[in-house]
Amino acid sequence: MKILVPVKRVVDYNVKVRVKADQTGVETANVKMSMNPFDEIAVEEAVRLKEAGIATEVIAVSCGLLSCQETLRTALAIGADRAILVETDVELQPLAVAKLLAAVFKKESPDLVILGKQAIDDDSNQTGQMLGALLGRPQATFASKVVIEGGAAQVTREVDGGLETIKITLPAIVTTDLRLNEPRYVTLPNIMKAKKKPLENVKPADLGVDVTPRLKTLKVTEPPKRSAGVKVPDVATLVAKLKNEAKVI
Amino acid sequence: MALDQETFALLKESVRRFVQERLVPNEDRVEHEDEVPAEIIAEMKELGLFGLSIPEEYGGIGLSMSEEVEIGFELGQTALAFRSVFGTNVGIGSQGILMDGTEEQRRTYLPKIATGEYIFSFALTEPGAGSDAASLKTSAVLDGDHYVINGTKRFITNAVRAQGFTLMARTDAANKGAGGISAFIVPRDTPGITLGKIDKKMGQRGTKTCDVIFENARVPAANIIGGKPGVGFKTAMKVLDRGRLHISSISTGMSKRLLKEAATYASERKQFGQAIAEFQLIQGMLADMQTELYAAESMVRDGAARYDARDPQMPMLAACCKYFTTEAVGRAADRAVQIHGGAGYINEYKVERFYRDVRLLRLYEGTSQIQQLVIARNLLKNLGN
Numbered sequence: 246m247k248i249l250v251p252v253k254r255v256v257d258y259n260v261k262v263r264v265k266a267d268q269t270g271v272e273t274a275n276v277k278m279s280m281n282p283f284d285e286i287a288v289e290e291a292v293r294l295k296e297a298g299i300a301t302e303v304i305a306v307s308c309g310l311l312s313c314q315e316t317l318r319t320a321l322a323i324g325a326d327r328a329i330l331v332e333t334d335v336e337l338q339p340l341a342v343a344k345l346l347a348a349v350f351k352k353e354s355p356d357l358v359i360l361g362k363q364a365i366d367d368d369s370n371q372t373g374q375m376l377g378a379l380l381g382r383p384q385a386t387f388a389s390k391v392v393i394e395g396g397a398a399q400v401t402r403e404v405d406g407g408l409e410t411i412k413i414t415l416p417a418i419v420t421t422d423l424r425l426n427e428p429r430y431v432t433l434p435n436i437m438k439a440k441k442k443p444l445e446n447v448k449p450a451d452l453g454v455d456v457t458p459r460l461k462t463l464k465v466t467e468p469p470k471r472s473a474g475v476k477v478p479d480v481a482t483l484v485a486k487l488k489n490e491a492k493v494i
Numbered sequence: 495m496a497l498d499q500e501t502f503a504l505l506k507e508s509v510r511r512f513v514q515e516r517l518v519p520n521e522d523r524v525e526h527e528d529e530v531p532a533e534i535i536a537e538m539k540e541l542g543l544f545g546l547s548i549p550e551e552y553g554g555i556g557l558s559m560s561e562e563v564e565i566g567f568e569l570g571q572t573a574l575a576f577r578s579v580f581g582t583n584v585g586i587g588s589q590g591i592l593m594d595g596t597e598e599q600r601r602t603y604l605p606k607i608a609t610g611e612y613i614f615s616f617a618l619t620e621p622g623a624g625s626d627a628a629s630l631k632t633s634a635v636l637d638g639d640h641y642v643i644n645g646t647k648r649f650i651t652n653a654v655r656a657q658g659f660t661l662m663a664r665t666d667a668a669n670k671g672a673g674g675i676s677a678f679i680v681p682r683d684t685p686g687i688t689l690g691k692i693d694k695k696m697g698q699r700g701t702k703t704c705d706v707i708f709e710n711a712r713v714p715a716a717n718i719i720g721g722k723p724g725v726g727f728k729t730a731m732k733v734l735d736r737g738r739l740h741i742s743s744i745s746t747g748m749s750k751r752l753l754k755e756a757a758t759y760a761s762e763r764k765q766f767g768q769a770i771a772e773f774q775l776i777q778g779m780l781a782d783m784q785t786e787l788y789a790a791e792s793m794v795r796d797g798a799a800r801y802d803a804r805d806p807q808m809p810m811l812a813a814c815c816k817y818f819t820t821e822a823v824g825r826a827a828d829r830a831v832q833i834h835g836g837a838g839y840i841n842e843y844k845v846e847r848f849y850r851d852v853r854l855l856r857l858y859e860g861t862s863q864i865q866q867l868v869i870a871r872n873l874l875k876n877l878g879n
């Protein structure tokens with residue numbers, strides 16, 4: 246069984262992001278970048294399936310700038326077998342990424358695609374779903390457990406109000422939620438091994454995909470500053486404020 | 495061999511994360527239990543920290559000196575006891591075998607040292623021989639194809655954890671100087687080796703030192719590092735040369751941590767109606783810490799690059815680095831305690847422990863005075879050139 250794991254390079258989750266002065270986006274120059282944490286969970290899951298003898302090959306794929314190679318090296322260090330970079334400096338939107346991934350899917354014919362439910366930079370939560378639709382394959386989003394059995398995946402999904410377990414036929418798309426697993430620390434010997442693993446570089450044109458953006462960003466702004474809190478003298482005042490001012494009870 | 499930037503960036507990030515997410519949160523535990531938890535040691539092995547300096551062909555990571563000091567800057571940012579567990583494998587315990595060992599000795603020991611399966615200690619100091627290490631008395635007398643070893647080694651880091659020692663002993667009783675000394679690889683399970691009581695120390699709780707006593711311990715002659723007697727002191731000095739840069743990077747990492755602790759405390763602690771960081775006298779101390787930190791980082795990077803380039807001035811420059819960075823971290827710790835006021839004297843605060851921990855850095859692997867001597871001796875020697 247072959248698993249394809251798309252990974253995205255994003256601003257590191259520890260970085261306090263700053264909006265650019267011209268409001269066209271967030272500052273990424275000289276900012277620490279890392280693998281999207283949900284994608285890290287996806288790579289970890291794929292590698293665990295390989296270690297359990299269920300998967301035979303794990304292929305990491307990333308779309309974007311040449312610097313995404315570093316993200317792919319991380320995936321290789323966690324345990325992916327090889328990597329593909331779809332290199333472009335065009336700003337990629339979820340649909341374009343889904344199309345690129347669909348093209349890679351057709352080339353590689355994996356049995357399973359595992360990717361993050363969303364990326365922590367734009368929080369779109371669209372790529373996995375769009376990929377499923379473009380390929381006409383089943384999808385299980387927000388997975389907190391994945392069991393592969395006889396050509397199908399039994400996936401436990403984190404939904405509002407509880408857990409839902411569904412069974413989907415492979416090949417299929419799974420998107421990861423936070424509780425699927427806890428990714429390992431990449432060890433130094435594995436980073437050294439990752440150096441020698443194959444990393445292929447293709448261009449969107451090689452895949453016959455037009456990645457021109459379709460959405461226009463009007464502006465990006467900082468969230469409003471939190472205003473200072475108030476101290477209340479007693480519970481009665483608190484309840485009154487919650488009722489009348491905040492209108493939450 | 496130097497790594498490509500991308501790979502090295504990953505390595506450094508992996509170590510940084512491990513230090514910040516696994517080691518820093520366990521500092522209190524190490525302080526209170528006076529032990530590095532077994533599961534943390536297992537994780538260090540898994541991560542590959544024991545093999546940082548051992549070449550890839552012998553199962554390690556094979557960092558260049560420039561890379562090793564960058565990693566040292568990260569490792570130094572937490573309680574020094576963590577580094578001590580694998581410190582002798584990365585440095586003094588293994589480097590003699592790597593630098594001067596025979597190919598067979600390297601193949602036999604280095605792969606196990608790199609994974610941490612073997613912990614190796616370095617046994618040079620004796621009750622009567624510290625700074626004047628060349629006067630050591632531990633004797634090794636040839637008997638057939640074995641040497642019979644007798645003597646006591648003092649303050650040996652990791653002896654209780656060790657599977658083996660790089661041991662310096664006198665093989666030529668007639669030669670009382672450096673030329674009579676040989677370096678041996680001595681397995682811990684050699685009959686005739688006993689350990690003294692574990693030393694109670696001022697700081698660095700969780701690190702372990704003790705005496706190692708040799709009584710008619712028989713070691714194969716083939717275990718002389720490089721197979722050649724009489725050059726053991728040279729081996730030891732080469733090992734310490736490299737070790738000085740490593741210690742410099744650790745000291746600098748700790749200076750960074752101390753500055754962070756001090757600056758954070760100063761921003762939060764209020765007196766006279768304002769954060770104490772607002773007072774210029776406090777700012778002066780912080781500025782001194784920052785300036786010396788920057789100087790130390792720059793110096794260590796330069797020293798490491800020159801080490802990699804085999805700069806002939808190295809022994810002197812490595813001594814300069816060790817002298818400056820270990821004295822600087824002492825000053826940083828003192829200022830950090832001062833900025834903390836009374837809290838800086840209380841064990842619950844990190845700076846109280848670090849203050850005690852860093853005191854050792856000016857003493858071992860050559861005291862500050864010995865570094866000064868090395869520096870001055872070399873500069874005077876080169877005066878004519």
Ligand SMILES: Cc1cc2nc3c(=O)[nH]c(=O)nc-3n(C[C@H](O)[C@H](O)[C@H](O)COP(=O)(O)OP(=O)(O)OC[C@H]3O[C@@H](n4cnc5c(N)ncnc54)[C@H](O)[C@@H]3O)c2cc1C
Pocket residue numbers: 615616617618619623624625626648649650651652695703854857858859860861862863864867
């Ligand atoms: C916690 C700890 C761990 C250690 N780990 C190891 C280890 O793993 N392996 C190992 O072999 N050793 C180890 N040591 C020993 C350490 O390297 C020695 O303690 C150190 O070299 C100093 O030697 P000494 O203690 O005998 O001091 P001494 O040499 O007696 O020095 C006393 C004082 O005299 C000064 N002095 C000495 N000679 C001169 C001179 N010529 N000119 C001016 N001043 C001088 C010194 O600078 C110092 O201030 C460790 C020590 C400690 C405390």
